[in-house]
Each structure stands twice: as structure tokens, then as C-alpha cells.
Amino acid sequence: MGNKTFAIIKPDAVKNGHTGKIYDRVLTAGFKILSAKLMKMTLAQAEGFYAVHKERPFFGELTTFMSSGACMVLALEKENAVAGWRKTIGATNPEEADEGTIRKDFATSLGENAVHGSDSDENAEKEIGFFFTESELISNQ
Numbered sequence: 001m002g003n004k005t006f007a008i009i010k011p012d013a014v015k016n017g018h019t020g021k022i023y024d025r026v027l028t029a030g031f032k033i034l035s036a037k038l039m040k041m042t043l044a045q046a047e048g049f050y051a052v053h054k055e056r057p058f059f060g061e062l063t064t065f066m067s068s069g070a071c072m073v074l075a076l077e078k079e080n081a082v083a084g085w086r087k088t089i090g091a092t093n094p095e096e097a098d099e100g101t102i103r104k105d106f107a108t109s110l111g112e113n114a115v116h117g118s119d120s121d122e123n124a125e126k127e128i129g130f131f132f133t134e135s136e137l138i139s140n141q
């Protein structure tokens with residue numbers, strides 16, 4: 001199991017003032033933040049990041065939303081990081097998310113679900129590489 005994952009605090013959560021509270025959940029759950037940046041994705045970046053979903057009916061809605069405002073991208077480190085972060089954020093659909101998870105507490109809908117988390121070690125590597133250079137990852141903290 002890998003020790004890195006990739007997370008996004010999505011535009012809905014940033015706009016609703018939840019960035020600090022979600023940061024706190026990240027640290028309380030035992031993750032080290034290797035790197036983080038506030039950014040506004042272009043539509044092309046959102047389409048590239050979510051290319052795996054390009055045939056899905058919600059692709060346009062998803063990429064328009066993800067490029068609609070500021071978001072925070074983060075590279076996180078912890079033992080078994082992918083599974084750990086997915087447990088911390090809860091199910092994709094906030095209506096199905098467990099009590100105490102980030103999506104249960106901060107997401108408003110399936111589309112605007114507050115946070116993203118990688119679904120595999122392979123995708124975590126790819127997703128971190130999509131937004132961060134190697135030198136931006138601060139591992140000797």
C-alpha cells in the first residue's frame with residue numbers, strides 16, 4: 001500500500017468557508033501535507049484531470065463546476081493514504097456518507113461534494129503529478 005494520496009477541497013467548500021475546517025480534519029486524521037496550493041482551474045485543466053470520466057453524462061457539469069471558482073489541491077502522506085483519506089471523506093454521494101465524514105458534514109450534493117480523493121495508488125501518483133512538481137513535495141518535514 002502506498003503512503004501518498006491526492007485531495008482537492010472543491011469550489012463549493014472553499015466558497016462556503018470550509019477550507020480551514022477541512023484542513024483541520026486532514027491533520028486530525030494524521031495526514032502530513034506534503035504540498036498545498038490555492039488555485040482556480042481552467043476548464044482545460046478540469047477536463048484533463050477528469051479525463052477518465054469524459055464519456056459520462058455529468059462530465060460537462062463536473063468540469064464546469066470544478067473550474068468555477070477557487071479550490072485547494074493537496075498532496076497528502078500517511079500509511080495506506082488512499083484508503084485512509086477515502087474513509088475520512090466518506091461516500092461520493094453525501095446522502096450515503098457516514099456520520100463524521102467530511103462529505104457528510106460539508107457536501108451539498110453528489111456534484112458539489114466538498115472534496116476529492118484518489119481511488120488508487122496509481123491514480124494518486126498521476127493526480128499528484130498533474131498539479132505538483134517533484135520539488136514542490138516537501139517530504140523531510
Ligand code: CMP
Pocket residue numbers: 058061062092110111112113115116117
Ligand atoms: P470525485 O471524487 O471528485 O470524482 C468524480 C466526481 O464526479 C465525483 O467526485 C462527483 O462529484 C462527480 N459525480 C459523480 N457522479 C455524478 C453525477 N451523477 N452527477 C454529477 N456529478 C457526479
